[in-house]
Amino acid sequence: MEHQTFGGEVTIPHAAPTDESKKRIYKTTIVLSVITIIELGFGYLLYMTDFSHALDLAFKGVIIILSLAKAFYIVSVFMHLGDEIRNLIMTIVAPLLIFVWFIIAFLYEGVSWKNLRNEYNPKEPVKYEQHTTPAHEGGLK
Amino acid sequence: MAQAAAANTKWWSGGKSPFNVEYGKLMMWYFLMSDAFTFGAFLISYGTVRMSSNSWPDPNLVFNSLPFAGHANLPLVFVSLMTFILIVSSVTMVLAVHEGHHGNRKGVVKWMFWTIVGGLAFLSCQAWEWNHLYHQGAWWGRNPFPNADGTIASTNFSNFFFTITGFHGFHVFSGVVINIIVTIMAWRGVFERRGHYLMIEKIGLYWHFVDLVWVFVFLFFYLV
Numbered sequence: 587m588e589h590q591t592f593g594g595e596v597t598i599p600h601a602a603p604t605d606e607s608k609k610r611i612y613k614t615t616i617v618l619s620v621i622t623i624i625e626l627g628f629g630y631l632l633y634m635t636d637f638s639h640a641l642d643l644a645f646k647g648v649i650i651i652l653s654l655a656k657a658f659y660i661v662s663v664f665m666h667l668g669d670e671i672r673n674l675i676m677t678i679v680a681p682l683l684i685f686v687w688f689i690i691a692f693l694y695e696g697v698s699w700k701n702l703r704n705e706y707n708p709k710e711p712v713k714y715e716q717h718t719t720p721a722h723e724g725g726l727k
Numbered sequence: 728m729a730q731a732a733a734a735n736t737k738w739w740s741g742g743k744s745p746f747n748v749e750y751g752k753l754m755m756w757y758f759l760m761s762d763a764f765t766f767g768a769f770l771i772s773y774g775t776v777r778m779s780s781n782s783w784p785d786p787n788l789v790f791n792s793l794p795f796a797g798h799a800n801l802p803l804v805f806v807s808l809m810t811f812i813l814i815v816s817s818v819t820m821v822l823a824v825h826e827g828h829h830g831n832r833k834g835v836v837k838w839m840f841w842t843i844v845g846g847l848a849f850l851s852c853q854a855w856e857w858n859h860l861y862h863q864g865a866w867w868g869r870n871p872f873p874n875a876d877g878t879i880a881s882t883n884f885s886n887f888f889f890t891i892t893g894f895h896g897f898h899v900f901s902g903v904v905i906n907i908i909v910t911i912m913a914w915r916g917v918f919e920r921r922g923h924y925l926m927i928e929k930i931g932l933y934w935h936f937v938d939l940v941w942v943f944v945f946l947f948f949y950l951v
Contacts, residue, residue, distance in 0.1 A: 597744050608825060615818045622810055629803050629950045633787045646951040653946045657939055664821050664935045667756075671738065674746040674753070678760050685767055692771050696778030704781065 614663045621652050755929045759936045762898075766940050769894065770947055773887040782874035784884045786949050789872045794855055806949045809852045810941065816845025817938040824931045827924025832913060835927055839910040842934065846903040853896050857889070865889075888948060895944055898937045905930050 628649050632642065662668035667675055738745040746753055777783050787802035794805075819841040826834030864871035870885040909930050918924045 597747050597749060608822075611818065611821050611825065615814070618814050619811070622807070622814065625946075625950060626803055626807055629787075633802055649950055650946065653942050656942050660817070660935055660939050660942070664817055664938075665932055671745075671747050673738075674748065674756075677746075678756055681760060682763060685771075688767065688771055689774070692775045693778050696775035699775075699779040700781060703779075 610663060614659050617659055618656055621656050625649050625652050749925055752925060752929055752932070755932050759932060762936065763940075766891075766894070766943070769887075769891050770943060773891060773947065776883050776887065780874075780881070780883065782876040782878055782880070784870070784872040784880050785875040788875075789860075789884075790856075790949055792859055803949065805852070805856065806945060809849055809856075810945050812845055812849045812852065813938050813941050816842050816849065817935055819845060820931050820934045824924075824928050827918070827927040830919070830924070832916065832919050835918075835924060836910060836914045839906060839913060839927070843903055843906050843910065846899055846906065846934075850896065850899055850903065853892065853899075857892075860885075860888075891944060892948070895937070895940055898940065902930075902934050902937050906934070 628645050632645055637645065667678070738747065744750075744753075748756075790806055791800050791802040792805065793799065793801050819838045823835050823838035823842060826838060860866075865885045865888075867886055867889055868882050870880055870882045872880060872884060874880045909926055912918065913924070913927065918926060
């Protein structure tokens, strides 16, 4: 087996890059662009139409899942993490799993904070007083 | 020439890197992981505060301008342009890494040049947007945009926007600076003499990470 030495370290090269890998780059580019266009389409849909709160959240959920797909493509293809050794992938991905708890716990906390404040201190909705003239006339919805 | 490692390679028997990557590249991965926690903490604190607010400014009404378009109402258009600029500069970076694998000095320099152009274009867009928002009265501690339900908004919206896009923009700026340095090194044949273009791979990882963060900034500030 042929070895490579980088700065005194012995590593075994990954499969030699071929034209196939260039094709994969272009394919991923198209996938990322198409997902972004779909996301923008949903964004405009949310802007143009007056959905119910539940439908609004559903669309936002779909957009978030599409963004996670984009993240997966960037990390696994562009950053070549998919080609690395499994143990290396795990040392990077496993710590990031803590985000699952992090997101659930903190967003739950935010909602709880809002509910408690509305229940016990409803007269003070804005913490920092502002004295600027509004830049536009409120929201459409 | 190069061949893939056999499935039964004993990675931990010593004499080689058990993760089969060079030290600097491994450390770049761990730096990016820590940076992901920093950005994650920023975005989650933004989410928490937004969740705790009864209403929040509608991004479609805040980010609706385009350079040279006057007062036309064009939500999402400018930020889509910025997103595509960053995706394209990510692709040119992969192509530079690809040329590096083949030891093609000219190819590396060419694609690195386009990556730098993309980075500068993104920074220019961001500078325009910040300037535009500043002249509308938005800055840290100032938020002229009312909530979607018509009530006066807190300054949380602009504080988070300028802090997080600023932190991301600073990453892009450092990326461009490092890209320029590395491109000059590649052009002068430093990596050719070294025998490998691993430095391009390492800065490539950083550049893709910056693109990755933008995916989420774009998502949480402009789309939802």
